[in-house]
Amino acid sequence: MVDGTNVVRELTVDLGERSYPIYIGEGLLQETSAYLEQHGVSKKSSLMIISDDNTAPLYLDTLVSSLTNAGYTVASAVVPAGEASKSLSMFENLITKALEAGLDRKSTIIALGGGVVGDLAGYVAAAYMRGIRFVQxxxxxxxHDSSVGGKVAVNHPHAKNIIGAFHQPAFVLFDLKTLQSLPLRQVQCGLAEVIKHGLIWDESFVDWCDENMDKLLALDPEALGYALYKGCSVKAAVVSVDEREGGLRAILNLGHTIGHALEAVAGYGELTHGEAIAIGMIGSALVGVKLGAPQSVYEVTKRVFGKSGLPTRLPAHFDTDAIMSAMMHDKKFTEGSIVYVVPTAIGRVEVRSDVAASLVRETVEQLKQEADWQ
Amino acid sequence: MVDGTNVVRELTVDLGERSYPIYIGEGLLQETSAYLEQHGVSKKSSLMIISDDNTAPLYLDTLVSSLTNAGYTVASAVVPAGEASKSLSMFENLITKALEAGLDRKSTIIALGGGVVGDLAGYVAAAYMRGIRFVQxxxxxxxHDSSVGGKVAVNHPHAKNIIGAFHQPAFVLFDLKTLQSLPLRQVQCGLAEVIKHGLIWDESFVDWCDENMDKLLALDPEALGYALYKGCSVKAAVVSVDEREGGLRAILNLGHTIGHALEAVAGYGELTHGEAIAIGMIGSALVGVKLGAPQSVYEVTKRVFGKSGLPTRLPAHFDTDAIMSAMMHDKKFTEGSIVYVVPTAIGRVEVRSDVAASLVRETVEQLKQEADWQ
Known part of the structure; x- marks a missing residue:
């Protein structure tokens, strides 16, 4: 699809009857109504936009105007930005708003924002009347990561993402212009998942990231569009094979076993998700090398994250016992054994269930000793 | 399957990879562990039983002993009996208990109780870690009705069953002995849905109910086993064609448009669900006759419900305006038009979207004038 001047990249997440497209291009936000029409969204049933108070001031009016001008009835709800909004009480508030707005079974919920809004709005859409249409x-x-695969959830005070569903969107619309306002730390955070998709699947894309990191950090639209397309493509390929996390999808957790534990110990605040998993992926590379992968796996991983400005070592004040304990509560433990994603080469990983906790503990300690990348 | 002396009836709810069996027989509760083993439920992951404080004193110990003797690790949670437990706060409590009990992705949640427990426990199973195994x-x-079709949900203060999912059980175990302790009003309430399954699908089964009502009310095991088997079979046939309520499944709502409105107006307490939909089905028969069905549809419907001791008229103090208003909030309204299930013969219904609100209002008024069945 071409919208006049800019090429719109499109890819399909192939999930049988739940397949859906992802559109990536500049200025798509204003064209949301056209995409809704193309996807058969009726104007007789109300829409509800869910956004956060960082995003809404920038883009909500544009979106609402575009939709109301096209004849849609639109309600909107704005939640505080940040992980704390992924709570069951916020979920309940939004269900109440959906009821008040008169949403019915043919209504659509649109998530306008980052991963928190996507997860929260997606879970509202999954649960409301046992599931209504959802657009991201x-x-x-x-x-780009959470928009592929349909994992939606809210947090429980004792565990992240423990209350959720698999609920695939009808489509995903990536407007590259909306990314221009991202602060550097958020850009880096996102790049961590982009790079992860290279590390698990596509060595040439890791090389490309390595060579084009400056452009990505400068938010060059062409480079960014390509990186999002590649990142989504890898995720889509994995999810298409394993929609409900039966097997292959576990490789997407590269860096997440340590990463989630770091986020939990840090109280979901001190480290961004990207920073936590960047450190986690350095840790995974260390584990990989210990288990026989070439030293270059560690060197390339560290170099790419270093160039992106993401942390490559664990701040010394993190308590190793607390990290190990948080890992034991993570939902990736099943029947007492730990599922750990270990790189065997750049672009290749394996899921192992025989990684000893002592090896992981040793790695966590080692992460505190890492030199900064220069 | 035969368990020594008693025949166990078995039927399959055919939903492709989500297909599951329903077992109906006497004394199955003590054999739950054998059924779990047969269905591949590992002993390495904890089970959690969710029951209510009416049911638990009667059957929880038996179930727990049977499971622990077989080597399963079992946690249990008991909620207050009644619709009020189908709340988001109870749901949250149960998620907390599941976390505390260390349930993982291979764990199973067992609902031991009636529809409230099934809906609540089912939604916990649907949401916990985005969905774990569920047994009813x-x-x-x-x-018997709610155990077929995978509809699970909790209530919102403003709307019933508005927060939920489709989550199919691994299997359903009906122990006829556990039904012997049911108070008469609960028996009648259940028979309302049994009769409904006849009314929408199977004239000969309606005749059978008409002839065997005394045995059913006396909880004769053979009659009860047959009636549950037939009721589940009709529901299973409908659900197999239409798992996610796209079309045919709407016929299961016979009597429910008025019925749900009555329950809402009565505050979910004065009338049981069965009583509300019995009145609703008399109303549907009246609507059917107004729209051209033979008078006998009304007469047979009224006779069968009358024999069962269910109400066949609406108490005069119910406010018609309030009932109509409650109907407008029901989730079966889509894009402003009302979906109404109308009988055309005994054992046959059609889903119409052209039933005028004025006709329904007239019917509600008429239900207050109905003579008692004698």
Missing amino acids: IPTTILA | IPTTILA
Whole structure:
């Protein structure tokens, strides 16, 4: 699809009757109504946009105007930005708003924002009347990851993402212009998942990231569009094979076993998700080398994250016992054994269930000793 | 399957990879562990039983002993009996209990109780870690209905069953002995859904109910086993064609448009669900006759419900305006038009979207004038 001047990249997440397209291009936000029409969204049933108070001031009016001008009835709800909004009480508030707005079974919920909004709005859409249509308009690079695969959830005070569903969107609309306002730290955070998709699947894309990191950090639209397309493509390929996390999808957790534990110990605040998993992926590379992967796996991983400005070592004040304990509560433990994603080469990983906790503990300690990348 | 002395009836709810069996027989509760083993439920992951404080004193110990003796690790949670437990806060409590019990992705949640427990426990299973295995052990006749089709949900203060999912059980175990303790009003309530399954699908089964009502009310095991088997079979046939309520499944709502409105107006307490939909089905028969069905549709419907001791008229103090208003909030309204299930003969219904609100209002008024069945 071409919208006049700019090429719109399109890819399909292939999930049988739940397949859906992802559109990536500049200025797509204003064209949301056309995409809704193309996907058969009726104007007789209300829409509800869910956004956050960082994103809404920038883009909500544009979106609402575009939709109301096209004849849609639109309600909107704005939640505080940040992980704390992924709570069951916020979920309940949004269900109440959906009821008040008169949403019915043919209504659509649109997530306008990053991963928090996507997860929260997606879970509202999954649960409301046992599931209504859902559209994602991600406004962060990080959300390229969560927008593929239909995992939606809210947090429980004791565990992240423990209350959720698999609920695939009808489509995903990535407007590259909305990414221009991202602060550097958010850009880096998103790039962590982009790079992860290279590390698990595509060595040449890791090389490309390595060579084009300056352009990505400068938010060059062509480079960014390509990187999002590649990142989404890898995720889509994995998810198409394993929609409900039976097997292959586990490789997407590269860096996440340590990463989630770091986020939990840091109280979901000190480290961004991207920073946590960047450190986690350095840790995974260390584990990989210990288990026989070439030293270059570690060197390339560290170099790419270093260039992106993401942390490559664990701040010394993190308590190793607390990290190990948080890992034991992670939902990737099944029947007492730990599922750990270990790189065997750049672009290749394996899921192992025989990684000893002592080896992981040793790696966590080692991460505190890492030199900064220069 | 035969368990020594008693025949166990078995039927399959055919939903492709989500297909599951329903077992109906006497004394199955003590054999739950054998059924779990047969269905590949590992002993390495904890189970959690969710029951209510009416059911638990009668059957929880038996179930727990049977499971622990077989080597399963079992946690249990008991909620107050009644619709009020189908709340988001109870749902959250149960998620907390599941976390505390260390449930993982291979764990199983067992619902031991009636429809409330099934809906609540089912939604916990649907949401916990985005969905874990679920087993139903219904202890009411009414629950034969909710145990087929995977609809699970909790209520919102403004709307019933508005927060939910489709989550199919691994299997359903009906122990006829657990039904012997049911109070008469609960028996009648369950028979309302049994009769409904005849009315929408199977004239000969309606005739059978008409002739065998005394045995059913006396909880004769053979009659009860047959009636549950037939009721589940009709529901299973409908659900197999239309798992996610796209079309045919709407016929299961016979009597429910008025019925749900009555329950809402009565505050979910004064009338049981069965009583509300019995009145609703008399109303549907009246609507059917107004729209051209033979008078006998009304007469047979009224006679069968009358024999069962269910109400056949609406108490005069119910406010018609309030009932009509409650109907407008029901989720079966889509894009402003009302979906109404109208009988055309005994054992046959059609889903119409052209039933005028004025006709329904007239019917509600008429239900207050109905003579008692004698």
